[in-house]
Every structure is written in structure tokens, then in C-alpha cells.
Amino acid sequence: MSRSARLYWISTSLLAAGMVVAGVQELRHAPEVLEGARRLGYPDYVLTLLGAAKLVGAPLLLLQRFPHLKEWVYAGFAFDFGGAIVSHTASGDTLIHTLPAIFSAVLLAISYWSYRVRHVPASSPDAA
Numbered sequence: 001m002s003r004s005a006r007l008y009w010i011s012t013s014l015l016a017a018g019m020v021v022a023g024v025q026e027l028r029h030a031p032e033v034l035e036g037a038r039r040l041g042y043p044d045y046v047l048t049l050l051g052a053a054k055l056v057g058a059p060l061l062l063l064q065r066f067p068h069l070k071e072w073v074y075a076g077f078a079f080d081f082g083g084a085i086v087s088h089t090a091s092g093d094t095l096i097h098t099l100p101a102i103f104s105a106v107l108l109a110i111s112y113w114s115y116r117v118r119h120v121p122a123s124s125p126d127a128a
Contacts, residue, residue, distance in 0.1 A: 008114035012061050015107045019058040019077070026051030036097070040087045050080065061111070067119065074112050081105040 001009075025033045026047040037047055057073040060066060084101035087093075 002118075004114045004117045007110060008118060011107050011111040011114060015077075015104065015111050016058040016061050018104060018107070019054040019061075023051040023054030023058065026054065039093070040091050042087075053080075070115070074108065074115075077108050078105070081108060 028051075029044060029047055033047060034044060037044065053076060057076055060069055060073045063070070081101050081104050085098060085105065088098040088101065
């Protein structure tokens with residue numbers, strides 16, 4: 001297995017597992033997650049929306065059959081993590097509260113980069 005393939009599977013598996021755990025916690029409105037969302041000023045129902053999206057998106061990252069759908073999942077997770085980082089920063093939250101979103105964003109970037117290296121031919125107009 002090539003280096004990019006290992007990097008893809010490790011980063012993507014960790015990311016998908018994290019999204020399943022986060023999605024379940026958000027759907028069940030775990031007290032610590034609910035408190036964090038309220039501290040940031042978000043209504044409780046946002047957790048239901050985000051949790052459901054994470055549970056749908058996580059397995060799609062692991063499937064190789066739907067490349068266009070996978071691109072949408074990457075974009076959705078990028079908006080989620082970017083929004084989380086901005087929300088924590090703008091609200092004055094500590095770095096410790098922001099680190100999970102930063103770590104997830106880094107995993108997402110590694111997963112996406114290694115996916116593109118493996119699946120987009122260099123001569124493709126999408127290669128840039």
C-alpha cells in the first residue's frame with residue numbers, strides 16, 4: 001500500500017469515527033454538547049441537524065463508489081469545522097474548547113489531500 005493510501009485510510013478512518021461519535025452525542029443532546037452549543041448561542045435543534053449530517057456523511061467518506069457525493073461530504077465537514085472554529089474564537093472560548101474543531105479540520109485536510117492525490121489524474125482539469 002502506498003504512502004498516500006495509508007495516509008488516506010488512517011486520516012479518513014479517524015475522521016469518520018470521530019464524526020460518528022460526535023453525531024451520536026449531538027443527536028442525543030449529551031449534556032456537555034448541549035452546554036457547549038448554548039454557550040456559543042446556538043439553539044438546541046442545531047445539534048439534531050449537525051448530528052444527523054455527521055452520521056450520514058461519515059460512512060460516505062469511507063465508500064469509494066460515490067466520488068461526487070464524497071466531495072460534498074468533504075465540503076460540508078469543512079463548513080462545520082470552519083464554523084466551529086470561528087464560533088469558538090468569536091465567542092471568546094478558550095483554545096481547549098476550540099482544539100477538537102482544529103484537530104478535525106486538520107484530519108479533514110489530510111484526508112482530502114490524500115484522496116485527491118490518489119483519485120484525480122494529473123491531466124484532469126480538476127487536478128489544480
